[in-house]
Amino acid sequence: MKKTGFLTSSKERNSYGLWFVGQNIIYMMVISYLAIFLTDEIGLTEAVVGTLFLVARVWDAVNDPMLGAIVDKSQPKRGKFKPWINAVTLIMPIATIFLFWNFNGSGTFNVIYFYISYIVWGMLYTVSDIPIFALATTMTDNSDERVSIISIGRLAAGLASMVIGILAPQFIANLGYQTTIIVLMGIAMLTMIPLRFFVKERVLYKRSSVITLKSMFRAVFSNKYLLIFYGSFIAITSTMTSMTIAPYFAKWNLGDIGIQTIIMATMAIPMILLPIITPFLVRKFGKRKIFMYGIGSSILFSVIQYLVGYEQFGLFLILNALKSIGLLSPMLMMGIFSADCVEYGAYTTGKRNEGVIFSIQTFSTKLGSAISGALALFFISAFGYVGTATVQTEQALNGIWISLSLIPIVGLIIAFVLFGFYYKLTEKDVERMIKEMALDKTIAE
Template identity: 45%
Template sequence: MGNLQYQTSRFERLSYGGFFLGQNIIYTIQFQFLTYFYVEYVGLTLGHTTVMLLIAKLWDAFNDPIMGAIVDKCNFKQGKYLPWLKFVTYFVPLTLFFVFININATYNVKLIYAYISYIVWGMVYTVSDAPLFSLSTVMTDEIYERDKLISYGRLAAAIAAISSAVFMSIKANLGWTATAGIYCAFAFIVMFPLQFTAKERVKYERSSDITFKKVFQFLFKNKYLMIYYLGFMAISSTNTLQTMAVYFANSNLGDETMVTVIMGTTVLPVIIIAPFLPALIKGFGKKRITVVSSIATIILCVVQYYAGYDSLVVFLAIASVRVVFMQLPLLIYGMFTADCIEYGAYINGERTEGIAFSIQTFITKLSGAICGTLCLQLLYAFGYVEQAAVQSSETLQGIWIIVSLVPIIGYGIMLIVMAFYKLDEQEVERMIKVNCVHRIL
């Protein structure tokens, strides 16, 4: 596999995964429950919540490329990426805790507080993503080791998703703010060790006078990064299950705490398969996994819709299989970015990990904004009534369509996009050897 001194230790991989776990716990609970919190608990209207989240997420998303360029420009004595991660370890959990506070105030003040607290959290969270993913490229220069690192991160993300399954059950006993506080505290604990354990081993030749203009020029020359993230944005923008799970549980199944069963059953298979990602990639390649998963997702979406949810067992069985194929492309997207960074460095002669991974974050947040807005607008179109005890049959059918059929659009687009993506693992391995000029412990 190469020189052992450039392989990461198991403890490093665990702490790297731990940071991902905490970061994704933070991201998941706001992504999955925040709209429901604002509409059903704080009392904001569906319209105001839609506009507020869209504005905040778009503002947050467009900050990402700027943050990525700053990361590429800055070099600290303590390391290129670890100082950023030390900062966010403390402030990402803290700022999200304040988001989940329902202040005792008038409606307009509550809306203003929601805008300010959510935007502040989003800007702090922006600092975390590009340095975290970029760190994997300097901890090791071996593609299998790098994929192993990122797979630890994606496994941690899957665990974060399943941890969110019990959020509503805890909330039923402790309330929104206390439950969010528990999650934020745990996130901080598992994020904390990375700053002390990770090592930036690999150093690359970098221009000392690279400008912001050049950073963005290099970005847009990276055609495979642009191609891949067009498809990724499509599947992320239509991945409706997490956003709609609590609405589906409350309205269609009649019990909001059923989201625990839904998320637990659908995320557990992902956790089981995640540790095998490096072996799957080694055997089949990332592109083939993405293509096969997209085809399977489209088929299973149709099967899910026609099978219905009258039988909870049948619904959960199909959903658990469908989610595995839906999530596989979302588990390996960071590995695609890392490969595209090597391609960009190869053709440009300059490494710009920060801006490349910030595009990953930008697309993730932009597609999250699109998905959230799409779901809320479709709810409105299907006649959803805020805080109503019972929804109409048309609304219930609409919720089911959003949950089961909407993802077909995104995965169909990904299939088309993958026809134009030509990088494979062997080619990337060759580029890494050319790009890596020297290494240090």
């Protein structure tokens, strides 16, 4: 079948990718280090921090779709999505600095301050995440080109994750949280700025001028593949306690938070390689098979890692890299699946709702990280972990290990069954839908 649409320039694609470097430096700092910062540095209890994560996500359940609808309804003069991205490029790094700032306040002050700053940060992250993924659908209407663009974004996100995983533990150990966050947020802002100048929105779609609460719900709940994919995604991310617990594992089980640098270094190759080869793998095998094989292999290596333990550190690192390859493969295609769901929704309902649909992606990401973060903290607290202690009990260390290695398997199994049995949307289906809807869009000259 002949492809439709326009090709983007390398400068555009690289600028789009660079923006993800900055965004994911911010995101990885929050999901990887905010919990341990609040428990071990600020002195909040694990129960307070876990509750904070969950309360913020309850607000997001209302807030994210509303912000998505606002993005859908807005018609800025200089593009539909870029004005939002340009604004948060400056604001979000500053908000992250405040999120990691220790004012040495009282217990009540700290609880109130971090509730406010974390909820505000979450709203700003939504305003960054919805437009940046939706932007790919207006840069080109060629499905292969979109896969390439979003894969570049995922490559950049992987690089950012690697930077945070390798540099942040060393920075924190030697410079402290405040200096670390200022330096990293400065880097994040600089990498996000080029998109403002080099990326262009080309494809304009006919849209409904009225977006109601009813239409928002319809956009989500009439899109069965959106629900299936993000049901699977939430199952994975809500049990991915390893993200939150990794700094605790390095600090207490291995004796030095800086050792997390070595753990992340073993994941550097898959983080860089997988996004590069994702377009080829999608064309060769299809997204569905990659998703299933990735999850299946991650389950296998996670079980082996738990049984082997971490006393043989070299073997632990190898198994950690192997299970990460399987896990990263489907996770890196999140934006690609979302773009397909946009086309499916437009085809079945006659209305394009990129903002609302990509808000589900953003909400699912934040919901999963919040649940997994809270689950990890509640779990190790039940095993006797005390953040202000100088040493941890053997039981607490065992709780950290189980949270790192075993709990994530539960979500992987749920996703394997849900996605494997019910997700049937193929690349050919999406191409056919785009072609049939070609008359419903105009191309901006």
